[in-house]
Amino acid sequence: MKFLKVLYLLVGLAIIFAIVGCGAAAPAAPAEEKPAAEAPANAKKEYKDLTVCYPQLGAESDWRTANSASLKETAKELGVNLIFSDAQQKQENQISAMRACIQQGVDVIALPPVVEDGWDAVLTEAKDAGIPVIIVDRSVSADPSLYAAHIGSDMVLEGKKAGDEMNKLLPEGGKIVELSGTTGSGAAVGRAKGFRETLAKNIEILDSQTGNFTTAEGKPVMEAFLKKYAGEIDGAFIHNDNMAIGAVEAMKAAGLKPGDIKIVSVDGTRGGFQLMIDGWVQADVECNPLLGPQVLEMALKLANGEPVERETLTKETVYYPDQAAELLPSRQY
Structure with missing residues (x-):
């Protein structure tokens, strides 16, 4: 009997030591899960991220053809998504094209206006949608607060x-x-x-x-x-x-x-x-009709909320017959 009591005591002590031994080393804390990397809230757009609407007024002249080519070629080189249309010299077609671009949520609209008047309503729609507008080549009579800038000739x-x-x-x-x-x-x-x-x-x-x-x-x-x-x-x-x-x-x-x-x-x-x-x-x-590089550079700045010049004029000269034969082969348009 006495022997059994001693035996039970030894077994109990053995169990206690075993439990204490198992708990001596605290269990390792589970590794914290790192949150997935998030894109910066204000990440700058690059040309490849840019969508620009260009409702061209028409194809009435060699100048206009060169202007269209300049925008298309520059957009292709830079990787810009250019939404191009030909309004066939009709203001209503340009306005319809602009409204379609507003619905699509483009980044910037670059407008070469066929006439000066009649743009206030659609420019207001673009502004309300948060889409900046660049007036290209010709001018408009609209409130200057309705568009971001003008690029073109005086x-x-x-x-x-x-x-x-x-x-x-x-x-x-x-x-x-x-x-x-x-x-x-x-x-x-x-x-x-x-x-x-x-x-x-x-x-x-x-x-x-x-x-x-x-x-x-x-x-x-x-x-x-x-x-x-x-x-x-x-x-x-x-x-x-x-x-x-x-x-x-x-x-x-x-x-x-x-x-x-x-x-x-x-x-x-x-x-x-x-x-x-x-x-x-x-x-x-x-x-000068070759405005593609200037227009798309400004469009990228506007898409990124950067300041731009309100008026950007192209440098132009006067040509005369005594220069014409020599310069003709190098003319791009």
Whole structure:
């Protein structure tokens, strides 16, 4: 009996020591699970993340074709998703394209407006949706607070340059006609305004009609001028090279020779350079269409909330016949 009590005591002590031994080392704490890496809340967009809407106004001229190509080629090089459309010279088509882009939630809209007026409503819609708008090439009359910036040419300055050139060509004065661009467009309004501001008092504008920036419409306008003012026209201010090409066709058909009517044109396209080489155009005021790099660089800044210049003007010059043959092979448009 006494033996059994001792035995039970030894077994109990053994069990106690075994329990204490098992609990001597605290169990290792489970490894903490690291939260999944999250993208920074304000991560900057890169070009490959950028979606830009470009509702092009049309394809009315060589200038416009070059402008479209510049945007498309630059977007492809940078990896930008460019939503491009052709409004065929109709404002309602541009507005519809903009509204579709707003619905898609694009990052930026770059608008080359066909005319100056009538943009307030759709620009307000874009602003309310948080989509910045860059006005490209031509200008708009809308409240400047509705768009982020303008990139393009100073159309009034182009007109002033053209006026200066006409003064040089007709120092004794004379009578001229004007082939204007699309009625109500920033280019037509600005060029006409600047031209009149610098044109000499002894030069009279006989008539001004729109050729809508196209060769097809420029030709009949000049035909009508030549019939109405036969023998009176000393010079012509033509708002773009495509209309100048049409005007020269009309002049050839009427039996005129290069230089019979002094022509100042605008754009500086390959077609305009050829007219200078052939003697028909005496001065061509440059308007650079290669805006793709500037537009997409600004679009990326705006998408990232960075500040941009409200007004960015392209550097442009005036070209003359004595330079044309040498420079033509290197012209990109």
